[in-house]
Amino acid sequence: ADGTFSGRLPVKPYQVSAWVEGRAPSAKQSVTLSPAPASVMLDLDPPRRLTLTVREANGGPMPAKVTVLCTNGPCAVTRKALVLYTDVTKDPLPDRIAFVGWIGPSGTATFDLPAGQYSVLVSRGPEYSVHPPAYPAIPGQAVDLRTADTTVSAVLARVLDTTGWMSADFHVHAVSSPDSIIDNAKRALTFAGDGLDVIVSTDHDVVTDFAPIIAQTELGPFLASVIGEEVSPMEWGHYNFFPLTLDAPNRTNGGALDWAGGEGATLTVGEIFAEGRRLGARTIQVNHARGSLGGFTALQLDTDTLATHVDPLILRMTPQPGATADDTKLISADFDALEVLNPGDDYLDGSATLAHGKFNDWFTLLSRGLLVAGTGVSDTHYGLLATGWRTWVDVGVDEPSQLDPTVLSTRLNAMRAVTSNGPFVTARAYRVDGTGAIVTAPVGIGGTVPPDARELGVTVEVQVPDYLDVTRVELYLHTTADDGACPLDPMSPRARTTRVACGGVTNSNWPAASISATQAVTLTAGDRQLVTTDGAQSFYRYRKAVTFRLPAPTTDNWLVAMVYGSRSLAPLLYPYPGGGPIATPFAFTNPILIDADGNGYDHPPFARVRSRVQQAPLPLPLEPRRLEPGEQVRRWGEAFHTH
Secondary structure, three states, X not given: OOOOOOOOOOOOEEEEOOOOOOOOXXXXXXXXXXXXXXXXXXOOXXXXXXEEEEEEOOOOEOXXXXXXXXXXXXXXXXXXXXXXHOOOOOOOOOOOEEEEEEEOOOOEEEEEEOOOEEEEEEEOOXXXXXXXXXXXXXXXXXXXXXXXXXXXXXXXXEOOOOOOEEEEEEEEOOOOOOOOOOOHHHHHHHHHHXXXXXXXXXXXXXXXXXXXXXXXXOOOOOOEEEOEEEEOOOOXXXXXXXXXXXXXXXXXXXXXXXXXXXXXXXXXXXXXXXHHHHOOOOEEEEOOOOOOOOHHHHOOEOOOOOOEOOOHHHHOEOOXXXXXXXXXXXXXXXXXXXXXEOHHHHOOOOOOHHHHHHHHHHHHHHHHOOOOEEEEOOOEOOOOOOOOOEXXXXXXXXXXXXXXXXXXXXXXXXXXXXXXXXXXXXXXXXXXXXXXXXXXXOXXXXXXXXXXXXXXXXXXXXXXXXXXXXXXXXXXXXXXXXXXXXXXXXXXXXXXOOOOOOOOOOOOOOOHHHOOEEEEOOOOHHHEEEEEEEOXXXXXXXXXXXXEEEOOOOOOEEEEEEEEOOOOOOOOOOOOOOOOXXXXXXXXXXXXXXXXXXXXXXXXXXXXXXXXXXXXXXXXXXXXXXXXXXXXXXXXXXXXXXX
């Protein structure tokens, strides 16, 4: 507290510098230590203060996010250069961002910054406008902190109409996870500040309840919470369970599931699912199914049958009843959601290779009749890069205080959901006559279109704040080219079109023919709608309806819409620095089901078509070994920034 520090170091030359949040690092000084004590005086320039006030248009104060940019390209001192001064090595910022801060429910906050010139943005996620209102034509409100402190006053308006839908994040980490250092109060603040309606706690092998800290920090009017857990084996995938009940007397892990099986054998994934149901989970989500911590990869899973090929003894599991040489039966179909988009895999790019691989997994499950919801999440472990993909769910209410976690879970399981990094999308399908007139009642996302011989009409409605855009809408249905059966001949023509993945190997096929319909979109002045005014300020959104006509499917089928834009989401939302290109708008809907025979979606369109000449080799089995504590910590460290 008195500005002094002392310690012992080996006798050798050093360079010494100091830094405090909100100030520039001091100049480096050289010192050579000898057996005699040495001292160094380090001078830090005084900080300047940036005060922000934020309120909702025609309303009161609210939480928000503030992004402070250096005005002339990269900052003189980048966030990654400050790793020298702090033990927080994995909360990155792009080099042009000087600071990210969060404003609480009072609508006001003051931050220390090094003296200098900056541009300031105030935001609250894609449902709201941005300050300054002319963004991105004006990249931020210019502030001069070279000689004096400054105040910025911002008014934000909710510009997207999401009535009845609430945005949720189904994969969230905070300090109870061993690979996150963000305390629960800051995590709740980052979500409220970025406009998320619902935070679902999914700490690694710990059950966390955010409700007390939300109440304590007075964020209740802005943020609802759901209790959950991420079951986190290191070797056979991660799985989220919610809603759960906190076992408050259990101060170790809140009553988390023991996937290690106590003194007995490790639980299979199927047994983990069953135990999650026993604990009360209504929704089980398979997380980041591909890659180093992906369950589909680790279990060497075939998506056409859910057969697994990994030897259970390698994973210290008991061989399962009915297991064969072709299926070790380590997973069940008793899950409700598949995490399709995760920034740690796709860097907020819905067209990334691994994103296509997981879309293929999801589409194959839908085509087989396993109706699981597709979701997108943040999987956040950070405090600055705090959010990512969000999933809107049709829950029928709008206020956090009205949310029933059971309803959220039930509606998500019913696939009444949309995932996005910006656009809000709804879709409806109906039958049309020869003139294109609608002749049946429209059916929304998660619903089923009844049988009819007339053409299928589809309307995709997209909303974006006026700083984003939409350039393309695509529709996907099951086609016969999607079919396949494991094992696949990698040299066969079908191997280049099927969505089926075998033996845990990711299948990222995405031929142009797999797109059932596409339209280019140009937003016009006629699509720009005035939402509200506040004094002299006007707030706008773009709202566009894109309509398709398709031949009537002759078999039961499903329909998913994808929406693309071209404007950069940065600096309001950005992928992990160095992880990928600048993100652009993307969203996808959950399916609308199409009944062709009058019995509901009871004859899924998938066919296990074989075209095998030779079996593609499966990954080599791992040698069984026990993870020592040091190895466990090392592997958590490697996975820190993703899952």
